[in-house]
Amino acid sequence: MLRKLQKQPEQVKKIILWFVVIIIGIVLLNFWARSVGERMREFQAEELDKKWRLPEIEMPVLEIPEIPEIPSDITPEEFLKKLKELMPELPEQEWKRIEERLKEIPEQEWKQIEERLKKTDETLKNG
Structure with missing residues (x-):
């Protein structure tokens, strides 16, 4: 063969x-x-x-603070007041700067901001 x-x-x-x-x-x-x-x-x-002998790992418990509710039909002054309530730790200079910036926002833009806040409120409420 x-x-x-x-x-x-x-x-x-x-x-x-x-x-x-x-x-x-x-x-x-x-x-x-x-x-x-x-x-x-x-x-x-x-x-x-x-x-x-793998170690057991515990998942940390995250404490997420609640998001405060800001009404959608709010004026710039009320908005600033609400911010001061929520963030009292900011220095006075920072508050003055924020207040000046809020005054610079034209009325039309403020209305757009209000509309966005309303939509956000509705989204949060509806889930």
Whole structure:
């Protein structure tokens, strides 16, 4: 049989060689897949915890303050007063700067702000 193979043309020898390589590859792949399957069946997360002794982590409790309700039909003066109630820790200079900025807002822009506040109120109420 070896002599018969040796007499074959070079192209046929290459085809036979590749065929044998592919068959051996499939057999080795089959053995590997079986061993991986067995390892997967043996693997259990509980045993992993015991082996590695992973520490338990507690999730921190986040205390999120409630968002105060600001009415949507508010004037700039009332808005400033409400802000002062909510943030008393701001320095007086900062309040003056905020007050000046509020006075600079034109009436039309203030109405747009009121409309946005109304939409936000409705969104929050409706969920």
